[in-house]
Each structure stands twice: as C-alpha cells, then as structure tokens.
Amino acid sequence: xxxxxxxxxxxxxxxxxxxxxxxxxxxxxxxxxxxxxxxxxxxxxxxxxxxxxxxxxxxxxxxxxxxxxxxxxxxxxxxxxxxxxxxxxxxxxxxxxxxxxxxxxxxxxxxxxxxxxxxxxxxxxxxxxxxx
Amino acid sequence: xxxxxxxxxxxxxxxxxxxxxxxxxxxxxxxxxxxxxxxxxxxxxxxxxxxxxxxxxxxxxxxxxxxxxxxxxxxxxxxxxxxxxxxxxxxxxxxxxxxxx
Numbered sequence: 188x189x190x191x192x193x194x195x196x197x198x199x200x201x202x203x204x205x206x207x208x209x210x211x212x213x214x215x216x217x218x219x220x221x222x223x224x225x226x227x228x229x230x231x232x233x234x235x236x237x238x239x240x241x242x243x244x245x246x247x248x249x250x251x252x253x254x255x256x257x258x259x260x261x262x263x264x265x266x267x268x269x270x271x272x273x274x275x276x277x278x279x280x281x282x283x284x285x286x287x288x289x290x291x292x293x294x295x296x297x298x299x300x301x302x303x304x305x306x307x308x309x310x311x312x313x314x315x316x317x318x319x
Numbered sequence: 320x321x322x323x324x325x326x327x328x329x330x331x332x333x334x335x336x337x338x339x340x341x342x343x344x345x346x347x348x349x350x351x352x353x354x355x356x357x358x359x360x361x362x363x364x365x366x367x368x369x370x371x372x373x374x375x376x377x378x379x380x381x382x383x384x385x386x387x388x389x390x391x392x393x394x395x396x397x398x399x400x401x402x403x404x405x406x407x408x409x410x411x412x413x414x415x416x417x418x419x420x
Binding site: 197201214215216219220242246255256258259260261262263285 | 364365368369372375376383384385388389391392
C-alpha cells in the first residue's frame with residue numbers, strides 16, 4: 188500500500204525576479220517550469236501568489252512520490268495548478284503527460300490537496316494514495 | 320553546443336560561487352567545492368533551476384530540465400563541486416548528457 192505526502196513552502200518575494208507586475212516581463216525559467224495554460228491562468232493582479240503556489244504544487248507532487256528515480260521522467264509542466272477564480276482557495280491540480288502516466292502506471296490517486304497562504308508565504312500539500 | 324574554452328571552467332566556477340554568495344548570503348570564505356548546497360548553505364531547488372537558466376542563456380544551451388533530472392538520479396549533485404562538474408558536462412553535451420556513462 189502506498190501513501191505519499193509532499194509539502195512545499197516558498198516565499199512569494201522570491202518569484203518577483205521571474206515575473207514583473209501583471210506579467211509584462213517573464214523570465215525564461217517560467218516557460219521551463221509552467222505550462223502555457225498555467226501562465227495564462229496566473230497572469231493578473233495575484234500573479235506572484237499564483238506562480239508561487241504553482242511551483243509549490245509541483246514540488247509537493249514530486250515529494251509525495253518520493254522524488255529520485257520515481258520522478259526523474261516528469262516534466263514539471265505536466266503538473267498544473269489551475270485557479271477557478273481570483274480566490275486562491277478555488278483550484279484544481281491537473282496531471283497530464285509524464286505526470287499522469289506515473290500516477291496511472293502505479294494505480295495512484297491524489298487524495299488530498301491543500302493550499303495555505305499568507306502575505307509572504309505559500310504552502311502546498313499533496314497526499315497520494317493507492318486507488319485500491 | 321557551446322564552445323568550451325580554457326576560460327569556461329573558471330567562468331562556470333565564478334558564476335556558481337557568485338550566485339550562492341548572493342542567494343545564500345554567505346561569504347566566499349565559507350564556500351568550497353565540497354560545500355553541501357542544501358545542508359551547509361540552505362540552497363534549494365528553485366536556486367538550482369535559476370542557475371540552470373543562467374547557464375542556458377549564457378551558453379545558448381539546448382537542455383531540458385527533465386534531462387538534468389535523469390542525470391542527477393545517477394549522478395547526485397549535492398556539493399558545489401558536483402554542480403560545477405555537471406554544468407561543464409551540460410555545456411559540452413547538452414541533452415546528450417543523459418547518455419553519458
């Protein structure tokens with residue numbers, strides 16, 4: 188039986204160097220880590236918090252699977268955190284490609300996802316379990 | 320593939336050291352090639368990604384992050400020296416780094 192828990196915390200200020208206000212300028216690193224859909228979803232008034240949360244989500248997913256060889260084939264852009272509205276509490280974690288494949292091959296599911304935020308930090312938690 | 324010159328190693332060395340001095344707020348005297356990036360100077364994955372991006376731009380490299388991930392599984396990068404060594408291999412081999420062994 189498999190249970191994995193991944194938690195990541197990041198300071199939002201660290202992402203200021205990668206994204207200018209309202210995403211007028213975006214560091215090339217962003218395109219390596221975030222999908223086009225995420226970039227479109229995040230750019231706006233709360234871009235800094237969203238990009239930070241998106242990164243935390245990806246890190247938490249990798250950690251929940253144990254990292255290392257388990258996750259070496261995963262493209263970070265295949266782990267997407269998508270917000271439904273301006274409210275950071277309304278989101279979905281969507282897996283595609285390499286991330287979806289590893290979950291499916293191992294018969295796993297994301298049983299819990301949570302996001303906590305303050306003015307300075309974002310924390311993301313993912314719990315992964317066996318489907319059976 | 321970038322051209323490797325006699326200066327490339329010293330450029331990479333200086334870039335890595337300068338980066339960690341600034342990001343981890345440490346003195347140069349606290350760093351050496353055996354410094355553990357995580358346990359000694361509290362480095363993290365975001366710093367690692369940013370460094371990779373710096374080198375990608377500097378040397379116009381064709382390298383994917385997941386290729387680096389696959390390489391690191393077989394060749395752990397824990398120290399500054401190992402990071403410099405990996406960077407030199409990336410500059411020389413780009414995405415073919417995963418086929419080296």
